[in-house]
Every structure is written in C-alpha cells, then in structure tokens.
Amino acid sequence: xxxxxxxxxxxxxxxxxxxxxxxxxxxxxxxxxxxxxxxxxxxxxxxxxxxxxxxxxxxxxxxxxxxxxxxxxxxxxxxxxxxxxxxxxxxxxxxxxxxxxxxxxxxxxxxxxxxxxxxxxxxxxxxxxxxxxxxxxxxxxxxxxxxxxxxxxxxxxxxxxxxxxxxxxxxxxxxxxxxxxxxxxxxxxxxxxxxxxxxxxxxxxxxxxxxxxxxxxxxxxxxxxxxxxxxxxxxxxxxxxxxxxxxxxxxxxxxxxxxxxxxxxxxxxxxxxxxxxxxxxxxxxxxxxxxxxxxxxxxxxxxxxxxxxxxxxxxxxxxxxxxxxxxxxxxxxxxxxxxxxxxx
Numbered sequence: 001x002x003x004x005x006x007x008x009x010x011x012x013x014x015x016x017x018x019x020x021x022x023x024x025x026x027x028x029x030x031x032x033x034x035x036x037x038x039x040x041x042x043x044x045x046x047x048x049x050x051x052x053x054x055x056x057x058x059x060x061x062x063x064x065x066x067x068x069x070x071x072x073x074x075x076x077x078x079x080x081x082x083x084x085x086x087x088x089x090x091x092x093x094x095x096x097x098x099x100x101x102x103x104x105x106x107x108x109x110x111x112x113x114x115x116x117x118x119x120x121x122x123x124x125x126x127x128x129x130x131x132x133x134x135x136x137x138x139x140x141x142x143x144x145x146x147x148x149x150x151x152x153x154x155x156x157x158x159x160x161x162x163x164x165x166x167x168x169x170x171x172x173x174x175x176x177x178x179x180x181x182x183x184x185x186x187x188x189x190x191x192x193x194x195x196x197x198x199x200x201x202x203x204x205x206x207x208x209x210x211x212x213x214x215x216x217x218x219x220x221x222x223x224x225x226x227x228x229x230x231x232x233x234x235x236x237x238x239x240x241x242x243x244x245x246x247x248x249x250x251x252x253x254x255x256x257x258x259x260x261x262x263x264x265x266x267x268x269x270x271x272x273x274x275x276x277x278x279x280x281x282x283x284x285x286x287x288x289x290x291x292x293x294x295x296x297x298x299x300x301x302x303x304x305x306x307x308x309x310x311x312x313x314x315x316x317x318x319x320x321x322x323x324x325x326x327x328x329x330x331x332x333x334x335x336x337x338x339x340x341x342x343x344x
Contacts (some may be wrong), residue, residue, distance in 0.1 A: 091121065
C-alpha cells in the first residue's frame with residue numbers, strides 16, 4: 001500500500017487531479033480550494049464540538065454508583081473498560097489508515113478524529129478515577145484482558161487492524177477501513193444505551209452528559225467512514241460478501257458481549273432488544289454505504305430504544321439535534337453551551 005510522502009514539492013495540487021488515494025499531492029492544506037468539500041465542513045463541525053470532560057460535573061455519580069444494583073455496577077465497570085479499549089486502539093490505528101490518503105482535506109478530518117479519540121480516553125479515565133473506588137480501578141482497566149468474552153470481541157477488530165500494519169496490502173487496507181467503520185458505527189452504541197438507560201432513571205447524570213458529547217463525536221467519525229468506504233469500494237479490490245461477513249461477525253460479537261455484560265439483569269435492556277437494536281443499526285450502516293440490509297425481518301427496521309434518543313442530545317428541543325441512531329448530525333455545540341443534566 002503506497003504511503004503519501006510528507007515532502008513532495010513536485011506534487012500536483014490541481015483539484016481536477018486530486019484523488020482520495022494514489023494521488024500526487026504536495027500535502028498543502030489550502031482549505032478554500034478542495035475537491036472533497038464535505039471533509040472541510042465536517043472538520044469545522046468537529047472543531048466546534050470541542051469540549052473538556054473535567055468541565056462536566058460527575059459528583060452526583062459518585063453517590064449514585066453505590067445506588068446501582070451489583071449487576072449495574074458490574075456493567076458500568078465492564079463497559080467503561082471496553083470503551084477505553086476501543087478508543088485506545090483507534091488513537092493508534094488512525095494514522096495507519098490516514099497515511100496513504102492523498103487528499104489533504106480528508107487527512108485533516110482524520111487528524112481531528114484521532115484527537116477526539118484521545119479526548120475520549122481522557123474522559124473515561126476521568127470517570128474511572130472519580131467514580132470508581134481506588135481498589136477497583138485496576139480491575140476496570142484490565143477487564144478487557146481478563147474477561148474471555150470481551151477479549152474475543154476486542155480481538156476481532158484489533159486483529160484486522162494488526163494484519164494491515166503487519167502486511168500493508170491493498171486488500172488488507174480495505175478490510176481495515178471496513179473494520180474501522182464497524183468499530184465507529186456499531187461497537188459503541190449498546191454501551192451508550194446502557195448509560196442513557198441509567199439516565200432515564202435519574203441515575204449517573206454526569207456520566208450521561210459525558211456520553212452525550214462522546215456520542216456526538218462518534219457520529220462525526222461514522223460520517224467520515226460513510227464517505228471513505230464507498231470511495232474505497234471503487235479503488236480497492238474487495239468482496240461484497242466479505243463486507244457482509246464482517247458485519248455479521250461484528251453483530252454476533254456485539255450481541256454476545258452485551259448479553260454477557262448486561263443480559264436480562266438491567267431494567268429496560270433485554271437480549272431481545274439488544275439483538276433488535278444491533279441488527280437495526282447494522283442495516284442502517286450498510287444502507288449508508290450503498291448496500292442492501294443484511295437482516296430482512298421488518299422488526300429490524302425500527303429501534304427498540306427510541307425513548308432514549310433524547311438522552312443523546314445536548315441541545316434543547318427547539319434546536320437542531322443529532323439523530324443518535326442514524327448518525328445524522330447536523331449541529332454541534334461547544335462545552336460552554338452544555339448546561340448539564342437540566343438540559344436533558
């Protein structure tokens with residue numbers, strides 16, 4: 001897989017010759033003259049969404065943590081550990097996916113994505129170090145290594161990333177792109193549902209505020225790969241059957257993990273609702289890259305968690321909001337505009 005050179009004074013910055021990959025750019029960031037205008041618009045939105053986790057108050061969550069049932073505390077710890085793993089490997093993996101891109105505006109967008117992944121890790125650490133008792137924190141950080149179900153789930157995506165890094169072929173680059181889309185578009189959302197479920201019962205409000213902001217960031221990442229994957233399908237050798245197989249495997253891991261960590265032990269979340277929601281989400285992600293839904297039953301055309309959608313929004317009803325389920329983010333707010341629990 002050719003890597004975009006950093007210094008290329010003989011490059012061609014003409015818009016008509018610019019390509020997502022295999023181009024000959026100088027890497028000049030001239031953002032008023034671009035081919036992929038969507039990337040500049042999305043980059044600006046992502047920057048407007050800048051926030052600082054420590055500015056969000058989670059003091060009530062320290063008390064609420066002990067008001068959770070043992071099953072809810074177990075899920076809280078395990079899901080935090082898992083989300084920490086996801087954003088950690090994303091922070092390291094994105095430069096590998098970005099380095100072959102020869103459209104500077106797209107590269108810039110992915111750079112901001114990597115920055116946000118680092119911020120998310122900071123957010124999880126803030127929650128772990130503030131809410132969870134000191135004697136339990138190491139267990140939370142290591143949970144992804146000690147829990148067999150979670151380890152297998154992490155290995156699926158991470159191994160696809162590692163295969164490309166170890167042997168950067170065109171085919172493996174495409175697979176790594178799809179794997180990234182699966183992580184950003186499918187792997188986070190049952191975890192988000194758990195926290196929004198608690199918020200709907202007036203528990204862990206500070207955690208819900210943090211996840212509202214992370215949620216908005218992740219939807220912008222989904223939008224990046226909803227643009228990249230269809231372009232990659234034109235440029236790289238691939239198999240549609242392989243894409244469907246990757247989605248099916250990811251759904252299987254997602255359902256197995258969520259049932260393992262949540263199961264039927266958390267009020268408002270069941271094995272049935274997890275399956276319906278995960279397959280519903282997988283169908284949406286496939287459709288937005290131009291493919292047919294994988295799960296044909298009509299029940300997978302609707303989310304079982306629409307009553308929780310409002311907990312993903314940081315703006316009031318009168319403002320334009322983000323569609324948590326379909327990644328239709330149309331507006332962003334800075335952290336100074338988030339009033340906290342009273343705005344839910």
